[in-house]
Amino acid sequence: MSTALYPLASLEQIEKTPSREDGIPYELEEDLRAHGCKLIHEAGILLKQKQVAVATAQILFQRFWYVTSMKQFGIGDIGMGALYLASKLEECPVRMRDLINVYDLLQQRTAHTRATMIASASAPSSSSHPTKEFRYTPMSYFGSTFYDLREALVIAEMQVLKRLGFNVHVVLPYGTLVNYLRVLGLTDRTDVCTRAWGYLNDALQTPVYALYAVPTIVCAAILLTVRHLGIALPSAPENRWWELFDAEWEDLWSVCGYIMRLYRDRSIEDRTRVMGMLSKKGVRQWLDEHKTVDPQT
Incomplete structure (x- = not known):
């Protein structure tokens, strides 16, 4: 099958992805990929984006991790950049501020869900510790958070284009x-x-x-x-x-x-671990914590 019509990963890229070379296990990388795509899907729903743009973004997101490690770029930033790029490719562009606001909401909700799951797992009786309802705190219009996310979005879109060699052709099924x-x-x-x-x-x-x-x-x-x-x-x-x-x-x-x-049951530990690795900082922290597993190191 022509790789010009269906851009596919090479055998070398499949056998050992950049993330695995940096020490991320296969199943963890698979879960991080899936979670990043879920965030893209949820963002597309909140933005009322077309399914073709959401699907294109998810495919570009998956391709990206065959040429780049999750230690270098966070799945949250790259997902945001992929969706922004796909909206242009499918001629249904979104406002940068809208996309940033939606991803800020999703990241806050993910952090709240993770904290709730950890608290529930550590508390023997959930009735004595009622779950706090999630409330979104909008970022300041002129605060640094928005400008940091905007810079991350621009860099992510540029890196997707650069590292995929501008080969962003996608055939939907x-x-x-x-x-x-x-x-x-x-x-x-x-x-x-x-x-x-x-x-x-x-x-x-x-x-x-x-x-x-x-x-x-x-x-x-x-x-x-x-x-x-x-x-x-x-x-x-x-x-x-x-x-x-x-x-x-x-x-x-x-x-x-x-x-x-995708439908297999995951433990609370596995789910909270993935939620804590949306950024490259979280991935690097996890890698540092697991360097001491091997007594020879």
């Missing part, structure tokens, strides 16, 4: 999904269309759009859908439906694995 469902005769099933569409959106929280071509990802979403709904499609060796779309079974199964891992 939604039109391909509709065509494939039409070929398979499933367009009259609302539950199939809704669930498959949902899997494609969930897959944006994973690196699959930087690893596999869109037809493979769409076929994986259809596979998960028909498996969960109990719909039979031709799968005999001489008549496999996914081969009609030039997809390989091993690739389909791999994409399905990425998507299904």
Whole structure:
């Protein structure tokens, strides 16, 4: 498949990402990627942004971490920059101040949620410690917080362009999904269309759009859908439906694995750890704390 149409990571980048070379474990990097994409999605909803811009931003965000380490740039800043850039690429630009205000809200809410979870985990009886309701404190119009976030936004957008070599072409999967469902005769099933569409959106929280071509990802979403709904499609060796779309079974199964891992249960410790690593400062602090694990160091 042409990498000009589907810009994909190289095998070397996949085997050892810059973040893993800096000491971030694979599962932690995967969780940080997913959380960064969730923030992009939430910001898009609050800004009433088009889904095409949100999806483009999430794909650019995932690509970025195959050329740069999370030790150098925070996932919050890069997510904000990716969404700002994608809004321009999809011709639905947002005001810089609106985007900054929304991300400030999301970061405050994340910090409040993290503090609440830590307090609940440490307190044996939650009834004696009632949970405080989150209240957003707007930043000062002329305060340093806004100007710091604006500078971070400008730098993040510039770094996404620079480190991706201005190769920001993105092919979204939604039109391909509709065509494939039409070929398979499933367009009259609302539950199939809704669930498959949902899997494609969930897959944006994973690196699959930087690893596999869109037809493979769409076929994986259809596979998960028909498996969960109990719909039979031709799968005999001489008549496999996914081969009609030039997809390989091993690739389909791999994409399905990425998507299904999103739904696994995570401990409070894992969730609070991710929430505390939205900035490069948090990542570096975590790395410093875990340098002493190896007695040889």
